[in-house]
Amino acid sequence: MLSSERGSRGDDGDLTQPSTPRSHAAVPPCLIPGLSRSLPSEVFAAVPDPRDPRGVRHPLSRVLVIAQAAVAAGARTLLGDQ
Template sequence: MPVALEHLAHAPSSAPLIDAAGLRPFLDAVPDPRDRRGRRHPLSALLAAAAAAVLAGARSLAAIGEWITDAPRWAQAALGFAPDPLTRQVMVPHPATVRRLLARLDGDALDAAIGAFLSARTARTREPDALRPIAVDGKTVRGSRTRTTVAVSLLSAMAHSGEVLAQRQVADKSNEIP
């Protein structure tokens, strides 16, 4: 599962569907890795549905795909899936489509979009002149190393309230300073 979606799982949430629908305008900035031909669903709808699944408790790509398939039709429509013009049924992607899309997605762009959403959401509740303590730490993503690739290392800035302010992939895991 992309690491950026995992940040949503730790964010305080009132309702997965409301938060995922509010995330859609921020997801428009994420570049679509799919070819223009054959795009059946908008990228923002697919990503908002994946985010809603994570907020509802999905912890794997298979669980995300199952949640999207099992969600009520009104929820799928609220997330941005358009109804078929003839049958008026809301068509959702196959779980394998969601899995392939999430695997090809630009993780930094998705992380920036989710970070902007979380910052905008918490900015409404914060005092404008209040100083916030920020912790910076580097981590290696568990399970990201293969025989041909090195493990993915991330550097993140986090507020003491648990909100991830920013996160970037770093080239080498020497330490957090470079």
């Protein structure tokens, strides 16, 4: 019998109930305020674009989604072969 199954003595010397293992189930994100399962493009759409509008060809949210996909695929630099 393990010590955690036998119970333990409290500060006053009385035998307490055996400890039970606690489950560490993850809390679904939908139950935590401020977290939800949004698409990356929706999340990145909220990022302000600091670029000069005259030189913009692609929306910042699309650039960030492509950058996120590249990092997820293992990219470490902006240059392909380094």
